[in-house]
Amino acid sequence: MSIRLLLVVSLAGLLFGCSNEQVKEEEPVTVEDLSSNAANVNVTDESGAQAYGTDDNSTSGFDALDDPQSALSIRIIYFEYNSNEISSEYRSAIEAHAAYLSQNPSTTITLEGHADERGSREYNLALGESRAQAVKQQMLILGASSSQIRLVSYGEERPAIDGHDESSWQQNRRVEILY
Amino acid sequence: MKVLFKLMIASLLLVSLQAQAVLDIKITQGIEQSLPIAIVPFGWSQASSVAPIDLTSIISNDLQRSGRFDVMDEADLPQRPSEYDSINFGDWRKLGMENILIGKLNLTDAGDYEVSFRLVDIYRGKQIAGFRIPAKPDLLRRVAHQISDIIFEKLVGIPGAFDTRVAYITVNKIKNKKVHSLQIADADGYNAQILLESAEPLLSPSWSPDGKKIAYVSFEGKNSAIYVQNILTGQRELVSSFAGINSSPDWSPDGSRLALTLSKDGNTEIYIMSLNDKSLQRITRHGGIDTEPSWSPSGQKLAFTSDRSGGPQIYEVSVNGGDPKRISFEGKYNARPEYSPDGKSITLVHAVSGSYRIGILNLANGSIDVLTDARLDESPSFAPNGGMVIYATTGVRGGQLAAVSTDGRIHQRLGLQQGDVREPAWGPFLK
Numbered sequence: 001m002s003i004r005l006l007l008v009v010s011l012a013g014l015l016f017g018c019s020n021e022q023v024k025e026e027e028p029v030t031v032e033d034l035s036s037n038a039a040n041v042n043v044t045d046e047s048g049a050q051a052y053g054t055d056d057n058s059t060s061g062f063d064a065l066d067d068p069q070s071a072l073s074i075r076i077i078y079f080e081y082n083s084n085e086i087s088s089e090y091r092s093a094i095e096a097h098a099a100y101l102s103q104n105p106s107t108t109i110t111l112e113g114h115a116d117e118r119g120s121r122e123y124n125l126a127l128g129e130s131r132a133q134a135v136k137q138q139m140l141i142l143g144a145s146s147s148q149i150r151l152v153s154y155g156e157e158r159p160a161i162d163g164h165d166e167s168s169w170q171q172n173r174r175v176e177i178l179y
Numbered sequence: 180m181k182v183l184f185k186l187m188i189a190s191l192l193l194v195s196l197q198a199q200a201v202l203d204i205k206i207t208q209g210i211e212q213s214l215p216i217a218i219v220p221f222g223w224s225q226a227s228s229v230a231p232i233d234l235t236s237i238i239s240n241d242l243q244r245s246g247r248f249d250v251m252d253e254a255d256l257p258q259r260p261s262e263y264d265s266i267n268f269g270d271w272r273k274l275g276m277e278n279i280l281i282g283k284l285n286l287t288d289a290g291d292y293e294v295s296f297r298l299v300d301i302y303r304g305k306q307i308a309g310f311r312i313p314a315k316p317d318l319l320r321r322v323a324h325q326i327s328d329i330i331f332e333k334l335v336g337i338p339g340a341f342d343t344r345v346a347y348i349t350v351n352k353i354k355n356k357k358v359h360s361l362q363i364a365d366a367d368g369y370n371a372q373i374l375l376e377s378a379e380p381l382l383s384p385s386w387s388p389d390g391k392k393i394a395y396v397s398f399e400g401k402n403s404a405i406y407v408q409n410i411l412t413g414q415r416e417l418v419s420s421f422a423g424i425n426s427s428p429d430w431s432p433d434g435s436r437l438a439l440t441l442s443k444d445g446n447t448e449i450y451i452m453s454l455n456d457k458s459l460q461r462i463t464r465h466g467g468i469d470t471e472p473s474w475s476p477s478g479q480k481l482a483f484t485s486d487r488s489g490g491p492q493i494y495e496v497s498v499n500g501g502d503p504k505r506i507s508f509e510g511k512y513n514a515r516p517e518y519s520p521d522g523k524s525i526t527l528v529h530a531v532s533g534s535y536r537i538g539i540l541n542l543a544n545g546s547i548d549v550l551t552d553a554r555l556d557e558s559p560s561f562a563p564n565g566g567m568v569i570y571a572t573t574g575v576r577g578g579q580l581a582a583v584s585t586d587g588r589i590h591q592r593l594g595l596q597q598g599d600v601r602e603p604a605w606g607p608f609l610k
Contacts (some may be wrong), residue, residue, distance in 0.1 A: 024583055045333045062201065080513075082490065117573070119535055120515035120528045120557050121382050121602065123484050123491055126440065126447040126468040129424050131447060151442075152402050157380035164555065164573060 071096035098142030116169035125155030221259030246589030
């Protein structure tokens with residue numbers, strides 16, 4: 001039973017890979033306007049995962065942004081209560097995003113800041129902004145350009161989880177990196 | 180782009196609900212020494228038909244829910260006079276009743292109404308107040324609230340705030356999508372009107388001093404922006420949509436300017452905007468969070484929340500700029516200041532060991548009195564007479580509104596019949 005399931009899954013994976021390849025051949029640069037990139041660039045993070053920038057000659061078959069192994073796949077940064085300090089665990093992810101932006105100057109992102117529901121709404125709006133601002137500052141130091149990063153804060157208005165306890169609040173204190 | 184804009188406008192409905200109580204107000208705690216009063220059912224000139232409004236019950240409910248009065252049950256009334264001369268003082272004295280209200284509703288020849296009433300001190304055997312008020316049919320509810328205001332002022336010593344309105348935000352899930360509404364209602368929860376509906380968040384409603392406009396924050400453009408809307412016509416104006424945060428509008432006492440929070444210059448700072456030409460004056464300069472400005476009643480100062488000392492605390496600054504002065508020192512979290520109408524205190528959100536409560540900061544000595552005891556209270560707003568603070572609290576049913584007297588003794592729960600309700604702002608005295 002489990003073997004059969006495994007087979008189906010890997011078969012699906014093969015099929016998916018194939019069709020992806022075909023699309024790639026027919027339309028080499030449709031996903032994003034990244035053609036201004038002259039060279040293939042490799043980005044290495046601490047975990048050893050590799051991220052690739054794409055260009056017309058790319059042979060990797062997918063954008064590094066779509067690689068689940070890449071540090072670029074980390075799109076949410078969580079924060080402590082009432083703090084805009086970025087935990088060191090996100091360093092590699094922020095480095096990877098900054099490097100990606102630096103290598104893809106026409107790519108823009110939105111950093112969406114959020115807060116948990118505790119305390120006042122307007123203060124939380126400012127707190128969400130200051131979290132997004134903190135992420136932006138790190139990305140700028142690491143090579144991204146200011147014009148590539150848009151900030152928006154929703155404060156506590158768009159919780160990821162609707163609950164009223166610490167486990168929900170943890171999920172809600174965040175900055176989302178949106179490409 | 181144009182199509183998108185039109186779609187956006189179409190999704191913002193301007194709807195008006197008919198007169199019905201959306202808020203159900205209950206007193207959860209009252210004070211022991213409430214004043215006994217009897218409200219005698221009003222006489223009605225067309226006795227063969229039903230009166231167009233039950234003035235008696237509106238006034239009774241106003242007084243009862245204020246927590247300051249003990250209104251006699253109608254069944255216990257010893258007599259039902261509607262003229263001063265027919266009051267049998269002895270009967271009322273025997274029951275220990277101190278004050279009674281009598282009155283009449285008359286239909287005039289022109290088809291309008293006239294309400295006359297007398298507030299009578301039973302022990303001294305004399306009239307405390309007597310008025311005759313002409314009214315169009317749709318203003319009769321307001322007349323009842325005005326009578327409650329007069330009774331309150333005569334017997335409690337400060338103006339009543341029954342003839343006022345409250346603005347608030349509701350959030351309902353309809354087909355799994357959130358609908359945010361900006362609404363206003365009479366202070367007793369009746370006559371709720373939707374001023375704006377949006378799929379995106381709305382917050383921070385703020386009344387103009389003349390009670391005719393409301394400034395608020397809307398995310399309909401995928402970022403915070405400040406609008407000013409005329410309540411009567413529904414017309415609105417986008418006044419602030421800079422990059423970054425546009426939030427926390429608060430009107431100057433003369434109605435000509437808005438204090439607001441913008442982050443266009445890097446991080447959140449307090450500004451003052453002149454409404455006629457939209458010119459901006461920057462008030463704060465600090466790398467930390469500065470937000471939630473509240474205009475002092477004198478118009479000379481702003482109180483605001485800043486985390487420049489590490490956590491959120493309240494600061495005061497002159498409207499001409501200069502160095503802000505920290506004014507809250509108790510506790511690690513004080514935010515969302517609003518001056519009392521007399522300018523002597525500030526209501527705020529005050530955290531006590533992980534719970535967020537409504538407090539009153541005494542500006543004379545810096546002490547903070549905690550008025551509430553729930554876990555997630557926020558958004559306090561003074562009644563224009565300074566007697567009560569309305570605020571939002573999160574309970575098992577989601578967000579609800581509650582009110583507490585500034586001495587902390589009277590607690591009311593204002594239960595919305597469905598959905599979340601939040602961000603209450605008590606409007607000014609109506610003129």
